[in-house]
Amino acid sequence: MELLTGIFVTPFVQMVTLPDFFLQVLWEGFVGGVLYALIALGFVLIFKASGVFNFAQGIMVVFAGLTLVGLHENGVPAYLALILTIGVMGLLAILVERFVMRPLVNQADIILLMATIGLTIFLIGLGEFIFGGEPKQMITEELGLPTGSTAIEIGSDGLLILQHIDIAAAVIAITMVAILGVFFNKTRIGRALRAVADDHQAALSVGISLNQIWAIVWFAAGIVALATGIMWGARSDVSFALEIIALKALPVLILGGFTSIPGAIVGGLIIGIGEKIGEIYWGPLMGGGIESWLAYMIALIFLLFRPQGLFGEKIIERV
Amino acid sequence: MSAVQDQAHTSQPAPGEVLLEVDNISLSFGGVKAIRDVSFDIRIGEVRAIIGPNGAGKTSMLNVINGFYHPQEGTITFAGKTRRNVRPYEAAASGIARTFQNVALFKGMSTLDNIISGRTLHMKTGFLWQLIHWGPAEREEIANRRKAEEIIDFLEIQHIRKTPVGRLPYGLQKRVELGRALAAEPKLLLLDEPMAGMNREEKEDMSRFILDVNSQFGTTIALIEHDMGVVMDLSDRVVVLDYGRKIGDGTPSEVRGNQDVIDAYLGVSH
Numbered sequence: 262m263e264l265l266t267g268i269f270v271t272p273f274v275q276m277v278t279l280p281d282f283f284l285q286v287l288w289e290g291f292v293g294g295v296l297y298a299l300i301a302l303g304f305v306l307i308f309k310a311s312g313v314f315n316f317a318q319g320i321m322v323v324f325a326g327l328t329l330v331g332l333h334e335n336g337v338p339a340y341l342a343l344i345l346t347i348g349v350m351g352l353l354a355i356l357v358e359r360f361v362m363r364p365l366v367n368q369a370d371i372i373l374l375m376a377t378i379g380l381t382i383f384l385i386g387l388g389e390f391i392f393g394g395e396p397k398q399m400i401t402e403e404l405g406l407p408t409g410s411t412a413i414e415i416g417s418d419g420l421l422i423l424q425h426i427d428i429a430a431a432v433i434a435i436t437m438v439a440i441l442g443v444f445f446n447k448t449r450i451g452r453a454l455r456a457v458a459d460d461h462q463a464a465l466s467v468g469i470s471l472n473q474i475w476a477i478v479w480f481a482a483g484i485v486a487l488a489t490g491i492m493w494g495a496r497s498d499v500s501f502a503l504e505i506i507a508l509k510a511l512p513v514l515i516l517g518g519f520t521s522i523p524g525a526i527v528g529g530l531i532i533g534i535g536e537k538i539g540e541i542y543w544g545p546l547m548g549g550g551i552e553s554w555l556a557y558m559i560a561l562i563f564l565l566f567r568p569q570g571l572f573g574e575k576i577i578e579r580v
Numbered sequence: 581m582s583a584v585q586d587q588a589h590t591s592q593p594a595p596g597e598v599l600l601e602v603d604n605i606s607l608s609f610g611g612v613k614a615i616r617d618v619s620f621d622i623r624i625g626e627v628r629a630i631i632g633p634n635g636a637g638k639t640s641m642l643n644v645i646n647g648f649y650h651p652q653e654g655t656i657t658f659a660g661k662t663r664r665n666v667r668p669y670e671a672a673a674s675g676i677a678r679t680f681q682n683v684a685l686f687k688g689m690s691t692l693d694n695i696i697s698g699r700t701l702h703m704k705t706g707f708l709w710q711l712i713h714w715g716p717a718e719r720e721e722i723a724n725r726r727k728a729e730e731i732i733d734f735l736e737i738q739h740i741r742k743t744p745v746g747r748l749p750y751g752l753q754k755r756v757e758l759g760r761a762l763a764a765e766p767k768l769l770l771l772d773e774p775m776a777g778m779n780r781e782e783k784e785d786m787s788r789f790i791l792d793v794n795s796q797f798g799t800t801i802a803l804i805e806h807d808m809g810v811v812m813d814l815s816d817r818v819v820v821l822d823y824g825r826k827i828g829d830g831t832p833s834e835v836r837g838n839q840d841v842i843d844a845y846l847g848v849s850h
Contacts, residue, residue, distance in 0.1 A: 447721070448717065448721070449700060449703040449717075449720075449721070452689075452693060452696065452697055452700075453697070453700060455686060455688065455689060455693075456686045456689070456697045456700075458688075459685075459686035459687055459688055459689065460684045460685070460686060460687075462648065462668075462680070462684055463680065463684035463685065463686065463760075464686075464697075465647075465648070465667075465668035465669055465672070466646060466668060466672060466677065466678050466680075466684075466761075467672060467677070467697055467698050467700050467701075467760060467761075467764060468669045468672030468673055468700050468701040468764065469669060469697075469700050470667075470669045471669075520688070
């Protein structure tokens, strides 16, 4: 009985009696969700265009962040460093296309997945070789990102504190998603990306250059990785530990569907908010720390009922 | 890519002239010889059939023509340009479109999107215009959409314009695939068993479309087909392959009387 009350009554009573705290939890979850969504977005881009689950997306986030900070540490002005980092991500895209994707055209998906795992290990090594293994401070202020916070009064004595950097993260994420959504659904290159994802040979036969499309999509994923690296780095540090957080994108993708940009966003928000609320209100029942696995549980349950995800394309296989 | 196309335009041959010439092509995979020293030509405006028993090298031949396979020997001359190896998208840019034996559509997309995809090479606006989706990019999108709608009307598939093609029955998928190839406005259309697995009625529809494409658009067609009745009705000239070799070439009636061809199809007692 006590357990049932703990599960079904107490958390909701807490939510109602301390609404400002509840809102704060929601906000934290929302911001976490936005960052998950950004990472998932990088995965979706590459998956959509090549059917490859890009294991290296996490390390690309770290790599982009480290490049940006590393350049600045060596005396490059912040904005120039940002532009150079975009250039580096473009170069990385071209190299990945040339030396990883191109030799593996028409190979099974699992082989391409293995190739991205190899790429991950390579980038970890390269990153540590160039920038060293210590965590670095993100150059938030130098990039002109807001740092302060705003307190909003809730009711008579409640307070909701919003970090400006979090607001900026949300705005940037939403803008990116909007642009990419239009790009994918309404344009020739977007259509070509989807065509390549569906059938390599058919795409080639209508005159789509796989090489060009892959370079574009890895570049786009690199830009998303850079944005994620900046935002996430601003909240903690830029370190190789971030690579692990990228695995949180998996449940997000299962929820949202591997091919859907809006899905990545909604999935990210559900996971972000769900795990925060779960941790705060239900976590104590299980001794806390459920945040680290709750996301995967949510995804697992979801998988039972909607394997293609919330917005995934339902492809009917004919046998 | 555009250089290839420009060149193709300037050297456009007149009707009746040779559009594609296959010269002494040999293709092998390891020790397996798929095509052995095959030569033939395709003239402008004709329907050219490639027939032969299973494993004769017919599909390999199409794959060589559109750049999926790179032959070890021989050359291909298309619209006055001679080459051995070509990348598939370069072949597409020079005016070769194709369909596949096992339908290869973009299954997640609608019929309309599939057909517009066929117009990829007619769309030129740059990455940045595409990104903001405005001005030239938008005008181009509308123009190409109109072309795609014309093809949809032509193939009588208006009712499935918005349907994801993965949900369509097989016969209609084949038709959409033909539409996608037509959308490219190709000089040479390669059809790999356009009627495989169809019932009689569907075959008749497809035959009619193929003849209409040939007569209305003047498109040169090379097709692989197993149904001999269809081949005899549709094609102007037939090339016959067996075990990778060419064993016959001529009008349908010539080929039908060729002893080698009869042996290959019916078997010969030793």
